[in-house]
Amino acid sequence: MAQNVFAEFLKHFSGLWNFERSISKPALHIKGAATFKKLSENTLSYHEYGTYTVDEIAYDFFQKRIFSYDMNVLTIYKSDHSLLHKFDFESNHTSYPITLNHTHLCGQDIYKCTLIVKAEQCFDIHYKISGTNKDYEITTRYTKD
Numbered sequence: 001m002a003q004n005v006f007a008e009f010l011k012h013f014s015g016l017w018n019f020e021r022s023i024s025k026p027a028l029h030i031k032g033a034a035t036f037k038k039l040s041e042n043t044l045s046y047h048e049y050g051t052y053t054v055d056e057i058a059y060d061f062f063q064k065r066i067f068s069y070d071m072n073v074l075t076i077y078k079s080d081h082s083l084l085h086k087f088d089f090e091s092n093h094t095s096y097p098i099t100l101n102h103t104h105l106c107g108q109d110i111y112k113c114t115l116i117v118k119a120e121q122c123f124d125i126h127y128k129i130s131g132t133n134k135d136y137e138i139t140t141r142y143t144k145d
Contacts, residue, residue: 006093009117010069014038016145019048025136028052034142036067043068074100074115085113108132120144
């Protein structure tokens with residue numbers, strides 16, 4: 001029986017990850033770090049932090065999330081425990097890359113999110129956000145420290 005690569009990836013998710021994020025509007029490139037800490041067997045807290053510069057002024061940022069997974073679902077919650085993303089995946093992933101998609105409506109805006117696990121030590125999250133007043137993309141590449 002082939003090993004489920006995605007399930008193995010999730011088992012080793014905890015720890016420190018570095019990331020680089022590009023935002024299309026306004027054009028911005030930022031670097032930071034993210035920590036995944038195990039809360040229970042299938043639940044991790046996520047905390048990212050870093051600094052970016054605009055017009056020679058440095059800004060700190062942070063964000064918290066909760067990642068929960070079971071046999072075929074990866075769910076990401078906001079820090080207030082409201083649902084952000086729910087990725088259903090096949091239990092038969094035997095090699096990388098693994099691509100998961102989720103789309104949701106937030107007010108009148110559509111958030112299309114793609115999570116691509118490239119290897120055990122690297123994954124990307126890509127957002128395409130569109131709506132009445134929004135039209136931009138965010139791409140984040142995570143690498144395990």
